[in-house]
Amino acid sequence: MRKPCCDKEDMNKGAWSQQEDQMLTDYIKKHGEGHWRNIPKAAGLLRCGKSCRLRWINYLRPDLKRGNFAEDEEDLIIKLHALLGNRWSLIAGRLPGRTDNEVKNYWNSHLSKKLKSMGIDPKHLRLSHYLARHRIHGFTAGETSSAIKNYQPSPHDQIKSSGIASDHHQVSDAGSCVDDDDSSTILPDLNVDMASDSCLPSGAATEEKKASTSLPSEDAVNEKTKDEQYLTSRQPEQPLSPTLPLFR
DNA sequence: AAGTCTCCCAACCGCCTCCCA
DNA sequence: GTGGGAGGCGGTTGGGAGACT
Numbered sequence: 001m002r003k004p005c006c007d008k009e010d011m012n013k014g015a016w017s018q019q020e021d022q023m024l025t026d027y028i029k030k031h032g033e034g035h036w037r038n039i040p041k042a043a044g045l046l047r048c049g050k051s052c053r054l055r056w057i058n059y060l061r062p063d064l065k066r067g068n069f070a071e072d073e074e075d076l077i078i079k080l081h082a083l084l085g086n087r088w089s090l091i092a093g094r095l096p097g098r099t100d101n102e103v104k105n106y107w108n109s110h111l112s113k114k115l116k117s118m119g120i121d122p123k124h125l126r127l128s129h130y131l132a133r134h135r136i137h138g139f140t141a142g143e144t145s146s147a148i149k150n151y152q153p154s155p156h157d158q159i160k161s162s163g164i165a166s167d168h169h170q171v172s173d174a175g176s177c178v179d180d181d182d183s184s185t186i187l188p189d190l191n192v193d194m195a196s197d198s199c200l201p202s203g204a205a206t207e208e209k210k211a212s213t214s215l216p217s218e219d220a221v222n223e224k225t226k227d228e229q230y231l232t233s234r235q236p237e238q239p240l241s242p243t244l245p246l247f248r
Numbered sequence: 249a250a251g252t253c254t255c256c257c258a259a260c261c262g263c264c265t266c267c268c269a
Numbered sequence: 270g271t272g273g274g275a276g277g278c279g280g281t282t283g284g285g286a287g288a289c290t
Contacts, residue, residue: 053277267276
Protein backbone atom coordinates (compact mmCIF):
# COMPACT_ATOMS: atom_id res chain seq x y z
CA MET A 1 0.00 0.00 0.00
CA ARG A 2 1.44 3.28 -1.08
CA LYS A 3 1.72 5.78 1.67
CA PRO A 4 0.00 9.09 1.09
CA CYS A 5 2.10 11.83 -0.41
CA CYS A 6 1.79 13.87 2.73
CA ASP A 7 0.45 13.70 6.20
CA LYS A 8 -3.13 14.62 5.54
CA GLU A 9 -3.85 15.23 9.20
CA ASP A 10 -1.93 18.46 9.20
CA MET A 11 -2.82 19.63 5.73
CA ASN A 12 -5.24 22.27 4.57
CA LYS A 13 -7.78 21.09 2.05
CA GLY A 14 -10.34 22.73 -0.12
CA ALA A 15 -10.29 26.18 -1.61
CA TRP A 16 -7.06 28.13 -1.57
CA SER A 17 -6.89 31.46 0.24
CA GLN A 18 -5.39 34.55 -1.37
CA GLN A 19 -2.56 34.35 1.10
CA GLU A 20 -1.77 30.77 0.14
CA ASP A 21 -1.86 31.70 -3.54
CA GLN A 22 0.53 34.56 -2.88
CA MET A 23 2.92 32.38 -0.92
CA LEU A 24 2.99 29.74 -3.62
CA THR A 25 3.37 32.27 -6.42
CA ASP A 26 6.17 34.07 -4.64
CA TYR A 27 8.00 30.85 -3.99
CA ILE A 28 7.75 29.55 -7.54
CA LYS A 29 8.71 32.91 -9.03
CA LYS A 30 11.77 32.86 -6.86
CA HIS A 31 12.78 29.21 -7.08
CA GLY A 32 10.98 27.87 -10.12
CA GLU A 33 8.73 24.87 -10.55
CA GLY A 34 9.57 21.31 -9.64
CA HIS A 35 10.29 19.39 -6.46
CA TRP A 36 6.63 19.75 -5.62
CA ARG A 37 6.90 17.63 -2.54
CA ASN A 38 9.34 20.05 -0.99
CA ILE A 39 7.52 23.19 -1.99
CA PRO A 40 4.84 23.23 0.73
CA LYS A 41 7.43 23.08 3.47
CA ALA A 42 9.81 25.48 1.78
CA ALA A 43 7.05 27.95 1.00
CA GLY A 44 5.47 27.61 4.42
CA LEU A 45 2.25 26.12 3.12
CA LEU A 46 0.15 23.51 4.86
CA ARG A 47 -0.66 21.84 1.59
CA CYS A 48 0.15 18.61 -0.15
CA GLY A 49 2.75 18.91 -2.90
CA LYS A 50 0.35 17.61 -5.46
CA SER A 51 -2.16 20.21 -4.40
CA CYS A 52 0.46 22.94 -4.89
CA ARG A 53 1.30 21.65 -8.32
CA LEU A 54 -2.34 21.53 -9.34
CA ARG A 55 -3.02 25.00 -8.00
CA TRP A 56 -0.06 26.43 -9.86
CA ILE A 57 -0.75 24.64 -13.13
CA ASN A 58 -4.48 25.19 -13.19
CA TYR A 59 -4.82 28.60 -11.67
CA LEU A 60 -1.73 30.59 -10.76
CA ARG A 61 0.50 30.16 -13.80
CA PRO A 62 0.98 33.60 -15.35
CA ASP A 63 0.52 32.42 -18.94
CA LEU A 64 -2.96 31.07 -18.33
CA LYS A 65 -5.70 32.32 -20.56
CA ARG A 66 -8.82 32.54 -18.50
CA GLY A 67 -12.40 33.11 -19.55
CA ASN A 68 -14.63 31.68 -22.20
CA PHE A 69 -13.34 29.45 -24.93
CA ALA A 70 -13.24 31.02 -28.38
CA GLU A 71 -14.99 29.29 -31.22
CA ASP A 72 -11.72 28.24 -32.79
CA GLU A 73 -10.66 26.72 -29.49
CA GLU A 74 -13.93 24.82 -29.33
CA ASP A 75 -13.39 23.54 -32.82
CA LEU A 76 -9.92 22.42 -32.02
CA ILE A 77 -11.04 20.61 -28.88
CA ILE A 78 -13.73 18.79 -30.83
CA LYS A 79 -11.29 17.78 -33.53
CA LEU A 80 -8.63 16.69 -31.12
CA HIS A 81 -11.07 14.82 -28.93
CA ALA A 82 -12.35 12.96 -31.96
CA LEU A 83 -8.76 12.11 -32.73
CA LEU A 84 -7.34 11.42 -29.30
CA GLY A 85 -10.23 10.69 -26.97
CA ASN A 86 -10.01 11.78 -23.36
CA ARG A 87 -6.35 12.63 -23.54
CA TRP A 88 -6.91 15.98 -21.95
CA SER A 89 -3.31 16.87 -21.38
CA LEU A 90 -2.48 16.24 -25.03
CA ILE A 91 -5.47 18.28 -26.12
CA ALA A 92 -4.64 21.10 -23.72
CA GLY A 93 -1.12 21.09 -25.04
CA ARG A 94 -2.49 22.30 -28.36
CA LEU A 95 -4.40 25.14 -26.72
CA PRO A 96 -2.07 27.85 -25.47
CA GLY A 97 -2.96 29.06 -22.02
CA ARG A 98 -5.46 26.30 -21.37
CA THR A 99 -5.06 23.49 -18.88
CA ASP A 100 -6.13 19.88 -19.10
CA ASN A 101 -8.52 20.42 -16.21
CA GLU A 102 -10.10 23.39 -17.93
CA VAL A 103 -10.46 21.55 -21.23
CA LYS A 104 -11.89 18.52 -19.46
CA ASN A 105 -14.40 20.61 -17.54
CA TYR A 106 -15.37 22.52 -20.66
CA TRP A 107 -15.87 19.33 -22.57
CA ASN A 108 -17.97 17.74 -19.86
CA SER A 109 -20.09 20.80 -19.16
CA HIS A 110 -20.44 22.35 -22.60
CA LEU A 111 -19.16 20.49 -25.59
CA SER A 112 -20.52 17.04 -24.87
CA LYS A 113 -23.95 18.55 -24.32
CA LYS A 114 -23.62 20.64 -27.43
CA LEU A 115 -22.77 17.62 -29.52
CA LYS A 116 -25.56 15.59 -27.96
CA SER A 117 -28.05 18.35 -28.73
CA MET A 118 -26.95 18.07 -32.34
CA GLY A 119 -27.66 14.38 -32.32
CA ILE A 120 -24.02 13.38 -32.12
CA ASP A 121 -22.84 10.96 -29.53
CA PRO A 122 -19.68 12.66 -28.26
CA LYS A 123 -18.28 9.35 -27.13
CA HIS A 124 -18.43 7.93 -30.59
CA LEU A 125 -17.69 10.90 -32.73
CA ARG A 126 -15.12 9.93 -35.29
CA LEU A 127 -13.28 12.77 -36.83
CA SER A 128 -12.58 11.01 -40.06
CA HIS A 129 -16.08 9.62 -40.27
CA TYR A 130 -17.84 12.87 -39.90
CA LEU A 131 -15.42 14.76 -42.04
CA ALA A 132 -15.81 12.15 -44.73
CA ARG A 133 -19.51 12.67 -44.83
CA HIS A 134 -19.06 16.37 -45.23
CA ARG A 135 -16.13 16.27 -47.56
CA ILE A 136 -14.29 18.79 -45.47
CA HIS A 137 -10.92 19.29 -47.07
CA GLY A 138 -8.15 21.08 -45.27
CA PHE A 139 -10.57 22.74 -42.94
CA THR A 140 -9.45 25.55 -40.75
CA ALA A 141 -10.35 26.59 -37.26
CA GLY A 142 -13.86 27.90 -37.19
CA GLU A 143 -15.17 25.61 -39.85
CA THR A 144 -15.98 22.62 -37.72
CA SER A 145 -18.86 24.17 -35.85
CA SER A 146 -20.76 24.88 -39.01
CA ALA A 147 -20.06 21.40 -40.24
CA ILE A 148 -21.34 19.95 -36.99
CA LYS A 149 -24.40 22.13 -37.13
CA ASN A 150 -25.17 20.64 -40.51
CA TYR A 151 -24.51 17.13 -39.35
CA GLN A 152 -27.55 14.89 -39.46
CA PRO A 153 -26.93 11.31 -38.51
CA SER A 154 -28.32 9.03 -41.15
CA PRO A 155 -29.24 5.37 -40.85
CA HIS A 156 -26.07 4.75 -42.79
CA ASP A 157 -24.09 6.61 -40.15
CA GLN A 158 -25.69 4.72 -37.35
CA ILE A 159 -25.07 1.36 -38.93
CA LYS A 160 -21.53 2.25 -39.80
CA SER A 161 -20.70 3.86 -36.51
CA SER A 162 -22.24 1.11 -34.47
CA GLY A 163 -20.01 -1.34 -36.23
CA ILE A 164 -17.02 0.86 -35.93
CA ALA A 165 -17.63 1.62 -32.32
CA SER A 166 -17.43 -1.98 -31.35
CA ASP A 167 -14.43 -3.47 -29.63
CA HIS A 168 -11.13 -1.95 -30.65
CA HIS A 169 -12.73 0.63 -32.84
CA GLN A 170 -13.88 2.79 -29.98
CA VAL A 171 -13.47 6.34 -31.08
CA SER A 172 -12.45 7.47 -27.68
CA ASP A 173 -9.56 5.14 -28.00
CA ALA A 174 -6.69 7.22 -29.18
CA GLY A 175 -5.08 4.44 -31.08
CA SER A 176 -7.99 3.29 -33.11
CA CYS A 177 -9.20 6.14 -35.17
CA VAL A 178 -6.08 6.60 -37.17
CA ASP A 179 -5.72 2.92 -37.66
CA ASP A 180 -9.03 2.79 -39.41
CA ASP A 181 -8.95 2.02 -43.06
CA ASP A 182 -10.68 5.18 -44.07
CA SER A 183 -8.41 7.42 -42.08
CA SER A 184 -5.74 6.96 -44.64
CA THR A 185 -7.97 8.54 -47.17
CA ILE A 186 -9.46 11.16 -44.93
CA LEU A 187 -6.53 12.43 -42.97
CA PRO A 188 -4.58 13.49 -46.01
CA ASP A 189 -7.52 15.75 -46.67
CA LEU A 190 -6.67 17.45 -43.44
CA ASN A 191 -3.15 17.77 -44.65
CA VAL A 192 -2.06 15.86 -41.61
CA ASP A 193 0.89 13.84 -42.66
CA MET A 194 0.32 10.68 -40.69
CA ALA A 195 2.13 8.48 -43.09
CA SER A 196 5.57 9.93 -43.07
CA ASP A 197 7.91 9.90 -40.16
CA SER A 198 9.74 12.66 -41.87
CA CYS A 199 7.30 15.07 -40.35
CA LEU A 200 8.69 14.33 -36.95
CA PRO A 201 11.25 16.82 -35.82
CA SER A 202 14.49 15.53 -34.44
CA GLY A 203 14.19 14.67 -30.79
CA ALA A 204 10.68 13.46 -31.27
CA ALA A 205 11.71 9.97 -30.32
CA THR A 206 11.78 10.68 -26.63
CA GLU A 207 8.44 12.39 -26.83
CA GLU A 208 7.10 9.47 -28.78
CA LYS A 209 8.21 7.19 -26.02
CA LYS A 210 6.58 9.42 -23.47
CA ALA A 211 3.35 9.54 -25.40
CA SER A 212 3.27 5.86 -26.02
CA THR A 213 3.59 5.04 -22.37
CA SER A 214 0.23 6.55 -21.64
CA LEU A 215 -1.53 4.56 -24.28
CA PRO A 216 -3.91 1.81 -23.31
CA SER A 217 -2.17 -1.48 -23.05
CA GLU A 218 -4.35 -3.49 -25.40
CA ASP A 219 -2.54 -5.13 -28.25
CA ALA A 220 -4.66 -3.29 -30.71
CA VAL A 221 -3.18 -0.01 -29.62
CA ASN A 222 0.20 -1.16 -28.52
CA GLU A 223 1.80 0.40 -31.49
CA LYS A 224 1.95 4.11 -30.89
CA THR A 225 -0.13 6.10 -33.25
CA LYS A 226 1.39 8.56 -35.58
CA ASP A 227 -1.00 11.29 -34.59
CA GLU A 228 0.34 11.14 -31.09
CA GLN A 229 3.88 11.01 -32.31
CA TYR A 230 3.21 14.10 -34.26
CA LEU A 231 1.27 15.92 -31.60
CA THR A 232 3.66 15.20 -28.81
CA SER A 233 6.62 16.02 -30.95
CA ARG A 234 5.42 19.54 -31.48
CA GLN A 235 6.41 22.27 -29.14
CA PRO A 236 3.52 22.89 -26.79
CA GLU A 237 2.05 26.31 -26.29
CA GLN A 238 2.32 27.26 -29.91
CA PRO A 239 -0.07 30.02 -30.83
CA LEU A 240 -3.48 28.78 -31.82
CA SER A 241 -4.17 29.64 -35.38
CA PRO A 242 -5.86 28.24 -38.45
CA THR A 243 -2.42 27.31 -39.65
CA LEU A 244 -1.73 25.14 -36.65
CA PRO A 245 0.53 22.40 -37.98
CA LEU A 246 -1.90 19.62 -37.16
CA PHE A 247 -4.46 21.03 -39.53
CA ARG A 248 -2.28 22.68 -42.05
C1' DA B 249 -38.12 36.26 0.44
C1' DA B 250 -37.06 31.59 1.12
C1' DG B 251 -36.33 27.06 -0.30
C1' DT B 252 -34.90 23.89 -3.87
C1' DC B 253 -32.65 22.60 -7.99
C1' DT B 254 -29.09 22.69 -11.44
C1' DC B 255 -24.80 23.74 -13.29
C1' DC B 256 -20.03 24.71 -13.28
C1' DC B 257 -15.43 24.40 -11.90
C1' DA B 258 -11.74 24.01 -8.49
C1' DA B 259 -9.81 20.52 -6.08
C1' DC B 260 -9.18 15.80 -4.63
C1' DC B 261 -8.22 10.87 -5.32
C1' DG B 262 -6.15 6.92 -7.02
C1' DC B 263 -3.62 4.88 -10.53
C1' DC B 264 0.16 4.80 -13.77
C1' DT B 265 4.75 5.75 -15.52
C1' DC B 266 9.25 7.50 -15.05
C1' DC B 267 13.50 7.91 -12.83
C1' DC B 268 17.08 6.87 -9.87
C1' DA B 269 19.57 4.58 -6.21
C1' DG C 270 16.94 -6.00 -12.33
C1' DT C 271 14.08 -3.96 -8.94
C1' DG C 272 11.75 -1.27 -5.55
C1' DG C 273 10.29 3.10 -3.99
C1' DG C 274 9.65 8.06 -4.48
C1' DA C 275 7.96 11.75 -7.35
C1' DG C 276 5.36 13.67 -10.98
C1' DG C 277 1.56 13.42 -14.21
C1' DC C 278 -2.94 12.13 -15.70
C1' DG C 279 -7.96 11.22 -15.97
C1' DG C 280 -12.12 10.43 -13.34
C1' DT C 281 -14.87 12.08 -9.77
C1' DT C 282 -16.65 15.01 -6.16
C1' DG C 283 -18.23 18.88 -3.41
C1' DG C 284 -19.45 23.40 -2.77
C1' DG C 285 -20.69 27.88 -4.41
C1' DA C 286 -23.48 30.63 -7.44
C1' DG C 287 -27.24 31.44 -10.20
C1' DA C 288 -31.85 29.95 -11.84
C1' DC C 289 -36.19 28.54 -10.82
C1' DT C 290 -40.47 27.75 -8.11
